[in-house]
Amino acid sequence: MSETALRVLIVDQNMARASILEDGLREAGYRDVIVVRDMQNLLHRILAEEPDVILIDLENPNRDVLEQMFQVSRVVRKPVAMFVDRSDRGMIEAAIDAGVGAYVVDGLRKERVRPIVETTVSRFRAFEKLRNELDETRQQLADRKVIDKARGILMKERGISEEEAYELLRKAAMDANLRIAQVAQSVITAAGLFKS
Amino acid sequence: MTPRISGAEGRVVTVGFMPLLDSALLVAAHEKGFAERQGIRMRLVREVSWANLRDRVAFGHFDAAQMLGPMVVASHLLGQRGDAPLVAPVALGLGGNAITVSRPLWQAMTQHGAELGAPPARQASALAAQIAVRRRANQPPLTLAMVFPFSCHNYQLRDWLQGAGIDPDHDVRMVVVPPPMLVEALRTGQVDGFCVGEPWNSLAVDSGLGTIVATASEIWPQPPEKVLGLREEFLEQHPQLCRALVRAVIDAARWVAEPANHVELIRLLGHSRYVGAPERLLAAALEGRIVPMAGAPPLQRPEFIQLNEAATVPQRAHAQLYCDQIARWRQIAATAQDVERALQSFRPDLHAAAVAEKLDAVPASRLSP
Numbered sequence: 001m002s003e004t005a006l007r008v009l010i011v012d013q014n015m016a017r018a019s020i021l022e023d024g025l026r027e028a029g030y031r032d033v034i035v036v037r038d039m040q041n042l043l044h045r046i047l048a049e050e051p052d053v054i055l056i057d058l059e060n061p062n063r064d065v066l067e068q069m070f071q072v073s074r075v076v077r078k079p080v081a082m083f084v085d086r087s088d089r090g091m092i093e094a095a096i097d098a099g100v101g102a103y104v105v106d107g108l109r110k111e112r113v114r115p116i117v118e119t120t121v122s123r124f125r126a127f128e129k130l131r132n133e134l135d136e137t138r139q140q141l142a143d144r145k146v147i148d149k150a151r152g153i154l155m156k157e158r159g160i161s162e163e164e165a166y167e168l169l170r171k172a173a174m175d176a177n178l179r180i181a182q183v184a185q186s187v188i189t190a191a192g193l194f195k196s
Numbered sequence: 197m198t199p200r201i202s203g204a205e206g207r208v209v210t211v212g213f214m215p216l217l218d219s220a221l222l223v224a225a226h227e228k229g230f231a232e233r234q235g236i237r238m239r240l241v242r243e244v245s246w247a248n249l250r251d252r253v254a255f256g257h258f259d260a261a262q263m264l265g266p267m268v269v270a271s272h273l274l275g276q277r278g279d280a281p282l283v284a285p286v287a288l289g290l291g292g293n294a295i296t297v298s299r300p301l302w303q304a305m306t307q308h309g310a311e312l313g314a315p316p317a318r319q320a321s322a323l324a325a326q327i328a329v330r331r332r333a334n335q336p337p338l339t340l341a342m343v344f345p346f347s348c349h350n351y352q353l354r355d356w357l358q359g360a361g362i363d364p365d366h367d368v369r370m371v372v373v374p375p376p377m378l379v380e381a382l383r384t385g386q387v388d389g390f391c392v393g394e395p396w397n398s399l400a401v402d403s404g405l406g407t408i409v410a411t412a413s414e415i416w417p418q419p420p421e422k423v424l425g426l427r428e429e430f431l432e433q434h435p436q437l438c439r440a441l442v443r444a445v446i447d448a449a450r451w452v453a454e455p456a457n458h459v460e461l462i463r464l465l466g467h468s469r470y471v472g473a474p475e476r477l478l479a480a481a482l483e484g485r486i487v488p489m490a491g492a493p494p495l496q497r498p499e500f501i502q503l504n505e506a507a508t509v510p511q512r513a514h515a516q517l518y519c520d521q522i523a524r525w526r527q528i529a530a531t532a533q534d535v536e537r538a539l540q541s542f543r544p545d546l547h548a549a550a551v552a553e554k555l556d557a558v559p560a561s562r563l564s565p
Contacts, residue, residue, distance in 0.1 A: 040386060043371070061374030063245040064344050068372035071345040071527065081247070089255075096255055101247070 004029040006108075008116060009051035011036050011060065017127045021055070024123040028115065043069055053113060054103040055120050063101055070103065080106050091117060098124040143181035150184035153191045207437060208237045211424075212249045212261035215242060215471045216375070217394040217481055218289045218422050219262055220461060220503050223470050225448035233447070234440035242469070245374065246344045253427060254280035260441065262288060263425035265542075266346035269518040272538035273530040281537070283431050284423035284510040285546035286442040289449075291419045292501035293349055293412035294397040294486070295356060297389035298382050301326070301338065302407035302489070312488045313495045316410035320360035323409075327367055340364075341373040341381065341390035351521040352415050353391040365525075382406055393421070394481040394501070395473035401487055402477060408488040413499040420514035423542075431546075442550035446508050453504035458482060508547065515542040 008030055012018040018035045025033045036045050039062055046054065046069065056063055070080060081103055088110060095102060098121045104113050147169065154165040169187070173180045209231070213219040222240060225231045231238035241258065243249050249261040250271075263282070271282040295316075297305065301323075310322035327338065340357075342349040354364040364370055373381050375396045381387040382405045389409075390396075400406030412419040424445060431438050451457055462482065466475040480487065481501065485494040519535050522528050530538070 039377075040384075058248055059244055061244040061376060063247040064374055065372045067247050068345045081251070093255055096251065096257060101251075 004031065006030065006052040006112060006116065007032040007034070007049065008053045008055065009034045009036060009046065009049055011039075011042065011054065011056040011062065011066075013037055013039065013060065014057065017057075017124070020127050021120060021123045024119050025116065028119050030116065042066075052105050052108060053116055055116075056101045056103070058096065058099045058101045060101075066103060080104065088114070094118075094121050098128075100124050143179075143184075146181050146188065147184045150187040153187055157191075207235075208239055209259045209437065209441060210239045210241060210257070212241050212243045212252055212258040213470075214244075214246070214249070214262055214375075215473075216262075216292075216422075217465065217471065217478060217501065218292050218503065219470060220452055220465060220482075221288050221445050221448045221508070222262060222424075223464055224452050224461060225444045227464050228448065228451055230447040230451070231441070231444040234444045236437070236440055236444060238444070240470075244376075246347075249425075250279060250282075253282065253425060256427075256430075259430060260424050260426040262422050264344055264347045264349075265420050265423050265514055266348065266351070266518040266522065267344070268423055268425045268541050269515055269538045270346040270522060270528065272541055273519075273522060273528045273534050281428045281541070282425045283428050283541050283543055284425055284515075285431065285438055285543045286424045286445045286550075287420065287508050287510045287514070288422040288424060288445070288503075290421055290502040290507040291411070291413045291499065292393045292421055292481070293352060293391055293419070294394070294408050294500075295353060295389065295391045295410045295415075296382075296397045296400050296406040296408050297323075298385070298387075298406060299404070299489075301388045302409070304329075305409075310409065312407070312492055316356055316414045317359055319409040320356050320362070323357075324360040324362050327362060337367060337369050338388040339369045339371055339386065341371050341378060341387040341392075343375055343392055344372060345527060346518075346522070348412065348416075348419060348421055349391040349393070351518075351525070352412050352419065354521075354525060356391075356410060356415050379403060379405060395471065395477045398477040398481055398487065399473065401490055402474075404490045408486060411486060411497050411500050413497065418499075418502075420511070420517065423510055428541075439546065439550045439553065442547060443553075446505055446547075446551060449503060449505045449508045509544055510542040510547060511544060512539060512542055515539045 008025055010018055010021055010033065012035065015037060018037065022033050022035055034049055034051065036042060042062060042065060054066065056066065091114060095117055100120050102117055150169060151162060151165040154160065154168060155162060169180050169183050173183045176183065211222055213222050226238040226240050246264060246267060249263060250267055252258045253261050268282045268284045271279045304326045305319065305322040308322040308325035310319050340353060342353055357364045357368065362368065373387060373390065375392050378390050378392055378396055379400050382400055397408050401408055426438065452461055458479065462475050462479045465471045465478050466473065471478065480494065484497040484500040486497045486500060487494045516539060519538055
C-alpha cells in the first residue's frame with residue numbers, strides 16, 4: 001500500500017475549512033479523502049468508511065464521541081488518539097496549537113501519518129489567517145463608515161474642514177487611549193442625543 | 197483575609213474547565229480572589245470536550261483542569277500506550293449528576309409503576325419492564341447517553357440499569373453525546389435518556405422534553421465527581437504552586453458553601469463566560485430543589501450536589517471505586533502494578549498539607565499584581 005493510499009476522514013462542521021483541507025490533501029496526492037459534516041450519523045459513517053486516519057477540529061465537542069467509540073470498538077480496526085504517541089512532541093504540539101485533533105488506526109507507522117497531519121496543520125493555519133484577514137478587513141470597513149459619519153457631523157457642527165475634523169478625532173482618541181473608531185462612535189451617539 | 201502559602205509568587209496558572217455547575221469552585225477561586233490571595237494569577241479557559249482538557253493538560257497548554265475522576269485514574273491504567281500520568285490533589289465537589297429520560301419513554305415507564313420522585317430502583321424496574329415490552333415487539337434497543345467513557349455518569353447509569361437486571365452492554369445502546377447536544381438529541385429522538393451533570397438535566401426538563409428519574413446521590417451515597425487534574429510531572433516541578441492552588445480551591449469551597457453567597461455565585465456562573473445557563477435553574481440545582489418534570493413541584497434532594505470543604509478531599513476510596521468500575525465494565529485490563537499507581541494518583545495527603553500548613557501571613561500590599 002503506497003503512502004497516499006491511506007483513507008483519510010475529516011470531521012468538520014465548518015464547510016469552508018473542510019474543503020480547503022480536502023483540497024490540500026488531494027493536492028498532496030491523497031485520493032481517498034472523505035469529509036463528514038453531519039454529526040448525527042458520525043458513528044455510522046466512521047464504521048462504514050473504516051478510515052486509517054481521522055482528523056477533527058479540536059473545537060468540536062464530538063471528540064468525546066470518538067473517544068467512546070474507540071474505547072468500546074472491538075469489531076472494527078481500532079483507531080487511537082494521535083496524542084497517545086507522544087514521541088513526536090513537536091508535531092503534536094503544532095497540531096494542538098493549530099486546533100487539529102487526529103486519530104489513527106493502531107499500529108499505523110508514524111512516518112505515514114506525519115505528512116497528513118502536517119498538511120492539515122498548515123491548512124488549518126492558512127484558514128485561520130484568511131479568516132483573521134477577512135475579520136480585519138470587515139472591521140476596517142466598518143470603522144471607516146463610522147469615522148466618515150462622525151467626521152461629517154463635526155464638519156457640520158463646527159464648520160471645519162475634512163482634515164481638521166479627522167485631526168480632532170485622532171487627537172481625542174490618542175488622549176483617551178481609544179481607537180479612532182471608538183471616539184467616532186461616541187460622537188455619533190452624542191449627536192443622536194442632541195438631535196432628539 | 198486568608199494568609200498565603202509562599203512560593204507561588206504571581207505566576208500565571210492556566211486552568212481548563214467545562215461549562216458545568218461544578219466548575220463553581222474554580223470560578224469562585226478566580227473571581228472571588230482566593231487564587232490571587234495565594235499569589236496565583238489564575239486564567240480560566242472554557243473547553244468543549246473532556247478529551248481536549250486531558251490533551252491540553254498532557255501537553256502543558258493547561259497547568260491543571262477540571263476533570264472527571266475516572267479520567268485521572270485511567271491515565272495510569274493504559275500501560276506503555278498511556279496518556280500523561282495525572283494526579284488529583286483536590287476534588288471539586290460531590291454529586292451533581294442525574295438521569296433523565298425522554299417524555300415518551302417516561303410515559304411508557306409510568307405504565308410499569310414509575311412515579312415522579314420514586315426510588316431509583318423502582319424507576320429502573322419500570323424501565324426494565326418497558327425494555328421487555330419493546331423486545332417482544334421487535335423494536336430496536338433504547339439508546340442511553342453519557343458524557344465520556346471514563347466518567348461517573350457512565351458508571352452510575354450502568355449501576356442503575358444493572359440493579360434492575362438490565363445489561364448495559366446488551367439490552368440498551370450506550371453512547372457518548374456531548375452535554376450541549378443532549379437536549380437536541382432528546383428532541384430528535386436520537387437518545388431516549390442520559391446521565392449528565394447540571395444544568396443539562398434541568399434544561400431538558402425545562403424545555404418539556406425530559407423527566408428526571410434519579411439523581412446520583414440516590415444511586416451512590418456521597419458520589420465522587422470532578423477533581424482538579426494535573427500532570428504528575430507538574431506537581432513534582434512546582435510543589436509549592438500546587439499547594440497554593442489546592443488551598444485556593446479549598447478557600448473557594450468555604451465561600452461557596454455559605455448560603456449567603458449563593459446569589460452572587462449563581463450570578464457569576466450564569467455569565468456566558470462560565471456556565472451560561474438560566475440562573476433560576478442553576479440556583480435550584482445548587483440548592484437541591486430538583487424539578488423532575490416541567491410543571492411538577494420540586495423534589496427536595498439536599499445532598500444532590502455538595503460544594504464545600506469536605507467535598508474537596510480527593511479520597512483514595514474514590515480512586516479505588518473507579519479502578520473497580522473500569523475493571524468491572526472491562527474498559528481496561530490493567531496490571532496490578534498499574535492499579536496500584538492509579539490508586540496513588542488521588543492525593544489526600546496534599547490536600548491535608550494545604551489545609552494544615554502554617555501559612556505565611558503576607559500583607560495584601562505585597563501581593564503580586
